[in-house]
Amino acid sequence: MKDLVGAMIFAQSGGPTSVINASAAGVFTEALNQKNITAVYGAAHGIKGILTEQFYDMAQEDREELELLKYTPSSALGSVRYKLKDYDVDPTDYNRLLEVFKKYNIRYFFYNGGNDSMDTCNKISKFMAQSGWDCNVMGVPKTIDNDLMGTDHCPGFASAAKYIATTAMEVALDSRVYDTGLVCVMEVMGRNAGWLTAATALSNIQGKGVDLIYLPETPFDMDKFVEDVKAVCAKNENKCFVAVSEGIKFADGSYVGEFKASKTDLFGHAQLGGVCSILANVIKEKLGVKVRAIELNLMQRCAAHLASKVDVEEAFEAGRQAVIAAVNGYTDFMVAYERSQGEKYETVYKLVPLSICANTEKKVPAEWITENGTNVSKEYIDYVLPLIQGKWETPKENGLPRFARLKKVLAAK
């Protein structure tokens, strides 16, 4: 283990979350305190900003603004969706990265993202080792989808779950307010894993929330769906509140949402609007009841005003732990959460090899999905409930959230 002295760079990748910047705050705060780290850089737009040398000099930022990053949603440095090719297929990016790392004496690299990003991180880590350039590489987890392997849960998931559960409680009341029938279909993010959609089950803890929940883990059958809704309507004055994942699939593996791709409007272009619109249309046609399609859209991943305190604090600490581990000589790991065994909820931070998280997906366990495939079990509730506790009190200005204002001073090339 070598005592590396040099610059560090941190980059954000993939879809943002409410707390992604809390991890950035943790990384930068800790890095600025480490004597072996000689310069603290944030890359603009993930890996692309490294390839193009768009580095923000984080030492130029006010500490108060870095603190405010904890309350600021979306990726403050800018994000990117960019998948590194395998070295064998195209070594260009790798060679360029090495060139840049050498030029700035980058000895610590931190990449914040989901399973794709952990794959990128893993590839860079292996390449640097093979090239003989000493650089400790650490992944910082992030995804509202909660589908990373090797960690109990993912930073960003709990805040999205809290927003979704609260919103489902509110919409449940609103959707049943009239004495006439209404079938409400709410669409939640999560392409292949139903963790977030399942969070709508929390709306039933205190009162009448969602009636039916459809996860991508269970094959979707349109006829069964219509029958499910019909049965609920029969018992509830033609009212039914459905939660559905954007990623539900038919038994043949095709996405229910891609159904829309075959539908074009009068001008010949594909319709916007997700799976909730498709399902609402089917119910309207088959049951003749009034319908409403609700897409939680970007709000579910950026509603920092409803962030979970547990999530913000853990995301910050995940960032800090990544820096501490890297400075202590660890490389090629991702920071992960472990739930301590005691009765009180506590998080233990650990390191898992990047190869475990790269390109893998953790799904909702089959035994947590109820037999009829339209609800989740108590195990899921017990799993998620401790994570959404506490409200993070966002600083306010004019009755509105006060987000961080970074100077974003570019480092000299």
Add this chain to the structure above:
Amino acid sequence: MKDLVGAMIFAQSGGPTSVINASAAGVFTEALNQKNITAVYGAAHGIKGILTEQFYDMAQEDREELELLKYTPSSALGSVRYKLKDYDVDPTDYNRLLEVFKKYNIRYFFYNGGNDSMDTCNKISKFMAQSGWDCNVMGVPKTIDNDLMGTDHCPGFASAAKYIATTAMEVALDSRVYDTGLVCVMEVMGRNAGWLTAATALSNIQGKGVDLIYLPETPFDMDKFVEDVKAVCAKNENKCFVAVSEGIKFADGSYVGEFKASKTDLFGHAQLGGVCSILANVIKEKLGVKVRAIELNLMQRCAAHLASKVDVEEAFEAGRQAVIAAVNGYTDFMVAYERSQGEKYETVYKLVPLSICANTEKKVPAEWITENGTNVSKEYIDYVLPLIQGKWETPKENGLPRFARLKKVLAAK
């Protein structure tokens, strides 16, 4: 002025808001304290519950739960969309109402709603007077649309505005996170008045929020819209964030959103999805940029977790003032807000004749809309900012809002 002794009934009507139940709490709390009021009833589903004698006995409710109504969105008693015909056209409902009022000795009637409901209230008031049945009738205002005449603003508007402004700030950050172009079109409620859509302008106070705002007060031109977006994109790396009212109209008076009615999918039924989808599709086609349509849907009117403290307190007081006025002999009025002249924001409660509010609409003044028709002036900001101050701290259970749980004991018929 007669000293009326007898029962009271309160009913909720029209689309719910985050704070509609705060007014109910104000009405019930005050009515339960008035010695001239011998029974306190809440009607199920507005005027329909009166016609069918579905009365909840509010004295049976726990006072703590009535207090929790302040934090509970949607209409706790159930709402209705029901427009009384003119007496000349059909006297059936009027005669039935009189029968019910006599049976229960209803001497006080309170109706909570928007301009349609104030019309209903006005008609009932006039009919009871003509029939010689002494009954003081009071309207309690309610509408997120903020379009009631005779009042500075309407209960429910400020909380929706606070939700919309906060969400626009969050989505603005999220929608600009990538280094690729994106035109985001966010649709806000308000069929004929743009008060709520204009609240997205608050997202620009602290940083970069919405770029373009389209209100129903200004005739909408599709070509100009495309040019507006194109101009913003040219200056902002192909990124543009648009806020649009559901009620924007072409110069010929037809709704841009009804455009969709002519569009049917492959199965022959009309497409769901509002004006945001239509505009996003047009931009995609004309400018070839990535688009995203966001409908704030029911969330904007039921997001009690982000209610404005000012709004909740005013809504509660509006309910109280209605009861106090009625007991003091006033009838055929609506409680209204006046803004005191001092520097500090303060509300003065007053009474305006129901006829002023019945079926009229207050729109955003033309001089508050900027010349190019895509923004609002400082006057609007100064108007709305005091209203969204303060966050109402919802009581929590399990990290989720604790809504009121009413027993809803039906009074004996």
